[in-house]
Each structure stands twice: as C-alpha cells, then as structure tokens.
Amino acid sequence: xxxxxxxxxxxxxxSEASRATILASxxxxxxxxxxxxxxxxxxxxxxxxxxxxxxxxxxxxKVEKQGRHRYFQLANVEIxxxxxxxxxxxxxxxxxxxKQSSQIKLLQDARTCYDHLAGKLGVQLxxxxxxxxxxxxxxxxxxxxPTGQLFFTEFGIDLxxxxxxxxxxxxxxxxxxxxxxxxxxxxxxxxxxxxxxxxWITRVPSIRAIKVTEKGRQGxxxxxxxDV
Amino acid sequence: xxxxxxxxxxxxxxSEASRATILASxxxxxxxxxxxxxxxxxxxxxxxxxxxxxxxxxxxxKVEKQGRHRYFQLANVEIxxxxxxxxxxxxxxxxxxxKQSSQIKLLQDARTCYDHLAGKLGVQLxxxxxxxxxxxxxxxxxxxxPTGQLFFTEFGIDLxxxxxxxxxxxxxxxxxxxxxxxxxxxxxxxxxxxxxxxxWITRVPSIRAIKVTEKGRQGxxxxxxxDV
DNA sequence: TACATACTTTCACTATAATCGAAATATGGA
DNA sequence: TCCATATTTCGATTATAGTGAAAGTATGTA
Numbered sequence: 001x002x003x004x005x006x007x008x009x010x011x012x013x014x015s016e017a018s019r020a021t022i023l024a025s026x027x028x029x030x031x032x033x034x035x036x037x038x039x040x041x042x043x044x045x046x047x048x049x050x051x052x053x054x055x056x057x058x059x060x061x062k063v064e065k066q067g068r069h070r071y072f073q074l075a076n077v078e079i080x081x082x083x084x085x086x087x088x089x090x091x092x093x094x095x096x097x098x099k100q101s102s103q104i105k106l107l108q109d110a111r112t113c114y115d116h117l118a119g120k121l122g123v124q125l126x127x128x129x130x131x132x133x134x135x136x137x138x139x140x141x142x143x144x145x146p147t148g149q150l151f152f153t154e155f156g157i158d159l160x161x162x163x164x165x166x167x168x169x170x171x172x173x174x175x176x177x178x179x180x181x182x183x184x185x186x187x188x189x190x191x192x193x194x195x196x197x198x199x200w201i202t203r204v205p206s207i208r209a210i211k212v213t214e215k216g217r218q219g220x221x222x223x224x225x226x227d228v
Numbered sequence: 229x230x231x232x233x234x235x236x237x238x239x240x241x242x243s244e245a246s247r248a249t250i251l252a253s254x255x256x257x258x259x260x261x262x263x264x265x266x267x268x269x270x271x272x273x274x275x276x277x278x279x280x281x282x283x284x285x286x287x288x289x290k291v292e293k294q295g296r297h298r299y300f301q302l303a304n305v306e307i308x309x310x311x312x313x314x315x316x317x318x319x320x321x322x323x324x325x326x327k328q329s330s331q332i333k334l335l336q337d338a339r340t341c342y343d344h345l346a347g348k349l350g351v352q353l354x355x356x357x358x359x360x361x362x363x364x365x366x367x368x369x370x371x372x373x374p375t376g377q378l379f380f381t382e383f384g385i386d387l388x389x390x391x392x393x394x395x396x397x398x399x400x401x402x403x404x405x406x407x408x409x410x411x412x413x414x415x416x417x418x419x420x421x422x423x424x425x426x427x428w429i430t431r432v433p434s435i436r437a438i439k440v441t442e443k444g445r446q447g448x449x450x451x452x453x454x455d456v
Numbered sequence: 457t458a459c460a461t462a463c464t465t466t467c468a469c470t471a472t473a474a475t476c477g478a479a480a481t482a483t484g485g486a
Numbered sequence: 487t488c489c490a491t492a493t494t495t496c497g498a499t500t501a502t503a504g505t506g507a508a509a510g511t512a513t514g515t516a
Contacts, residue, residue: 003331003435005318005404007311008248014239016474024232034493044476049494051474068483068492082317083235089310090233103231140368140399171368176233207231244504262463272506277464279504296462296513 013058014086018043019051023074026061027083028208029114031071040206077167080114081184087176106209108177110201110228116188117195118175121210121220121228125191126183128224135183141171142183152187155223156194162186241286242314246271247279251302254289255311256436257342259299268434305395308342309412315404334437336405338429344416345423346403349438349448349456353419354411356452363411369399370411380415383451384422390414 014020021041026032032040038048052072055061060079064071074080095101110121117125126142129135134148144152144159152159163169165186173184183191195201200216203209212220212228220226242248249269254260260268266276280300283289288307292299302308323329338349345353354370357363362376372380372387380387391397393414401412411419423429428444431437440448440456448454 003321003328003335004249004252005315005320006322007252007314007318008243008245010314010318011239011242011248012244015236015243016240017236018474020236020239021232024235035491043474045493046477046495047475049492053494070493078317082313085310085313086235086238087233089306090235090238092233093231094234100231107231138366138369139396141366168367240503246504271504273463274465274507275505277462281464298463 010058010060013055013060016051018047019055022048022051022055023060023083024087025208026072026074027080027114028112028203029074029080031064031073033069033071037072074114077114081173084113084118084173084176088174088179090176103207103209106204106211107207110210110212111208112192112203112210113173113175113182113184116173116182116184116192117210118173118182119177119210121212121226122182123175123178123180124226125220125224126181128226129183132225135170137172137181141168141185142187143170144187152190156197157187157190159187162190238286238288241283241288244279246275247283250276250279250283251288251311252315253436254300254302255308255342256340256431257302257308259292259301261297261299265300302342305342309401312341312346312401312404316402316407318404331435331437334432334439335435338438338440339436340420340431340438341401341403341410341412344401344410344412344420345438346401346410347405347438349440349454350410351403351406351408352454353448353452354409356454357411360453363398365400365409369396369413370415371398372415380418384425385415385418387415390418 014023018041022037025037025040034048034052035045037052038045041048052061052063056063059075061072062075064073074083093104095104108119110117110119112118113122116122126135129148130137130142132151133145134151135142136145149159163186168185170183170185170187172181173188174180175182182188195216198215198219199213200219201210201212204211217228220228242251246269250265253265253268262276262280263273265280266273269276280289280291284291284300287303289300290303292301302311321332323332336347338345339347341350344350354363357376358365358370360379361373362379363370364373377387391414396413398411398413398415400409401416402408403410410416423444426443426447427441428447429438429440432439445456448456
C-alpha cells in the first residue's frame with residue numbers, strides 16, 4: 001500500500017516488550033546466548049528463541065554458532081546508534097520496585113553504549129576533555145586539538161590505528177539519560193578499551209552498567225578532574 | 229519490568245501500517261486534517277481518528293484546532309529526523325502496482341524531508357555545493373566556506389537570520405532512498421524556502437514529492453550545474 | 457432553528473501474536 | 487552409546503489490538 005519503506009515491519013520488531021528488552025541487553029555490544037537473553041527478559045527459553053529468530057530475520061541481530069551455543073549480537077554499529085537514538089525519544093522507564101530503581105541509577109551513572117562510555121560518566125568525561133582543550137565540539141562531532149593529540153597518545157591510545165578503522169572517528173552520540181552528547185566512534189571505543197585495560201572500570205553483571213574501581217576513581221580524578 | 233526507557237511503547241505506535249503511513253504523510257512538515265490523512269492511509273475517518281489520538285498521546289504528533297477542522301503535524305523536528313533515520317534502516321517498499329512504482333520514483337527523485345530537500349535532487353544539490361566549494365563536508369555536518377558565504381548571500385539567503393534560529397544549522401541527514409547524505413538543518417530549510425519563493429519547485433499533491441518547474445530546471449542547471 | 461460537515465466515541469467482531477508446555481533436534485562429554 | 491545441556495518446533499490457549507458500523511459532539515451555514 002505505502003510508497004515509503006516498510007517502517008512498520010521493523011517497528012513491530014521493537015514494539016514488543018520482551019524483544020525490546022533483548023535488544024537493550026544487546027546494546028552492551030557483546031555476544032549473549034539465547035538462555036542469557038531469556039533470563040534478562042524474564043521469559044522462557046523457547047519464547048526467547050522465537051523472538052531472536054524474528055530479530056535475526058529482520059536484520060537487527062546476527063548470530064554466530066559455536067558448538068551447542070548460539071551467540072547473538074546486534075547486527076552492526078548503525079543498529080546500536082539507531083537504538084540509542086530511539087531510547088532518547090522514548091518515555092523514561094517506570095519504576096516499580098526498589099531493585100529496579102537502583103539498577104536504573106547504575107545505568108544512569110555509567111554504562112556502555114555498544115562500544116563506548118555513556119551515562120553520567122560518559123558525558124562528564126567528554127565535557128572534561130572539551131574543557132581541557134583536548135577535544136573541540138562541533139555541531140554533531142568532536143575534533144581532536146593538537147593538545148589532544150599529545151594527550152591521547154600519552155594516555156596510551158594509538159590514534160593512527162583508530163583512524164585506519166573504517167568507521168566514524170569521533171561523532172557525538174546523544175545520551176538518553178543525560179540528554180547531552182557524549183563521545184562515540186572509534187575514539188570513544190579506544191578510550192573504553194583503555195579504561196578496561198587500566199582496570200579503571202569493570203562490568204556490572206547482567207545489565208550493561210559499568211562500575212568504577214578505586215583505581216579508576218583516582219585516575220578519573222587526577223587525569224580528567226572528575227569526581228566519580 | 230525493564231530498566232530501559234519504554235522503547236516498545238513508541239515502537240508500537242509505528243508498528244502499525246496505517247499509523248506508519250500517516251506519519252510518513254506528515255513528514256512533509258505540513259499540517260494535515262484527519263480526513264486527509266484517513267484518505268492517504270486508505271482507512272475510514274473514525275479509524276484515522278483512533279490512530280491520531282494514539283499518536284498525539286504518544287507525543288509524536290501535535291494537533292491544532294481551528295473551527296471544525298483539526299490540523300495534525302509532527303510534534304517537532306526531532307521526530308521528523310528520527311523517522312527519516314528509521315526509514316534508512318527499514319526495508320524498501322514493495323511494489324504492487326504501476327501507479328505505486330511511479331509514485332515511488334517521484335519520491336526518490338525529489339521530496340521534502342520535513343523542511344528541507346531530500347531524494348536524488350537533495351543529494352545532488354548538496355554534493356554540487358560541496359564540489360563548488362560552498363560547503364565543506366565534515367563527519368556529520370557541513371560547514372560554510374568563505375566562498376559559500378558570498379554565494380548564499382548572493383542567492384538571497386539571510387545567513388545571520390538562520391544562525392539565530394535555535395536549531396542545528398547545517399547537519400548532514402542520511403537519505404533513505406539514496407543512502408547518501410544531504411543538507412538539513414536551518415540552512416537546508418532556508419534553501420528549500422528560497423526554491424519555493426523562486427518558483428523553482430512545486431509540491432506534488434497527496435505525496436510529499438517535489439516537482440521541478442521549467443524555471444527551476446534552468447536555475448539548477450545554471451547555478452548548481454545539475455541536470456534535472 | 458434546522459441541517460450539513462468534521463470529527464470522535466462506543467461497541468462488537470475478528471485476526472493476529474505472545475506465551476508456554478511438550479516434544480524434537482543438535483551438540484558435547486562421560 | 488547414553489545422558490545432559492542448549493535450543494528449536496509444534497500446538498493450544500489467551501490476550502490484545504485494528505476495524506468499521508452506528509451514534510454522539512462540536513462547529514459552521516442556510
């Protein structure tokens with residue numbers, strides 16, 4: 001009937017609470033098994049399997065088979081970015097329990113957005129790098145200043161290697177919880193990896209939240225002037 | 229249940245073919261009455277009214293009452309941008325009739341994307357302005373060169389007035405039909421308005437396609453070196 | 457006042473889709 | 487070969503949501 005792309009088809013994949021939860025869980029950028037995702041969405045494995053098949057068929061999710069496990073992941077970075085954009089225009093989560101509200105707080109404090117940092121920490125970090133003169137904010141992206149080049153190299157990030165990657169280098173990603181931009185792209189990914197390597201941050205199990213270690217607390221304070 | 233924003237709620241608004249058609253129809257950025265939208269989505273007025281009420285309640289659409297008419301419009305520019313992004317990751321429309329395929333062609337040739345030009349014409353125009361040295365493409369946006377400043381002013385566009393508007397000035401919008409970027413933001417809107425003022429383009433009734441007039445054909449050729 | 461138009465609300469019908477139990481399949485290890 | 491684990495397929499149940507007829511409301515016109 002319509003002369004426009006079949007938006008409804010994709011939307012119907014996202015319109016179901018269980019599937020939306022599965023997708024949100026996959027937004028940490030990692031692989032998850034069907035059983036894991038079933039647990040996170042609080043549904044039986046066979047139901048999750050049913051939903052995952054739909055998501056794979058709709059090209060939102062891809063699957064890799066390894067033995068009797070099947071590992072699911074978001075199909076590509078674009079899907080992750082699209083979902084993050086979707087979260088920003090969606091109404092905030094309803095709080096129904098204490099556990100839930102503390103989990104929401106963890107997510108809002110610091111989380112991964114596919115392959116880079118988001119939440120309060122992600123935004124603060126980005127703004128700190130801007131005010132320190134390492135990054136310059138353009139309309140929808142960040143550019144590295146000469147000072148920044150020195151800084152990132154000294155911090156242990158191989159900028160030339162990142163530039164070689166066939167993807168956006170340093171675009172601005174709108175944070176759904178903070179409603180402000182944070183750094184994404186290859187540079188954002190490089191920083192996240194470095195923070196893990198330095199053991200400044202660790203993952204919180206089952207949700208895509210991030211916890212700052214004591215070492216990280218000191219590091220973020222000293223180098224980025226952020227109180228975590 | 230979920231600790232993420234209620235994405236499913238918004239998605240369910242888009243997941244229904246009639247509503248998706250209504251939203252796509254509203255993407256021309258203009259106001260439409262309930263009856264018009266009912267006709268475009270090929271449903272009865274009472275059904276359209278039912279859907280429109282949902283869209284308004286979900287903050288995707290706003291309504292203005294004037295006498296016995298109720299005029300509907302997308303709630304804001306962000307929604308329009310979000311929908312355009314949604315179209316790019318959605319599967320292409322299925323062709324079922326000759327009329328439909330010619331309408332699709334019209335849309336792909338030239339259309340409005342809320343308040344700026346999109347489709348082949350939009351992309352060609354943008355790329356022409358880049359190769360002429362009026363615009364410079366950054367990662368996710370365009371910047372005006374000094375030559376460009378002269379050009380736009382001479383073409384009858386008040387750049388200072390546009391900059392004063394509280395919105396993105398010249399970001400890149402991904403074209404769903406061309407899969408390439410075109411110019412959006414206040415500058416994109418300024419250009420569209422100017423083209424209408426110059427009578428280079430007119431609207432095609434009932435779909436958000438754009439037709440280039442004979443005068444426009446000459447203008448686009450002379451000033452932008454595009455064969456339409 | 458009477459009537460037409462624009463639109464919404466109510467209601468009943470129908471179709472679709474999510475869910476889960478049960479059984480089937482596939483893989484790895486003992 | 488047998489069993490445990492991971493996942494899918496099938497089938498039945500249930501809930502939900504789109505649809506349009508009919509009636510209702512509001513606004514403008516004769």
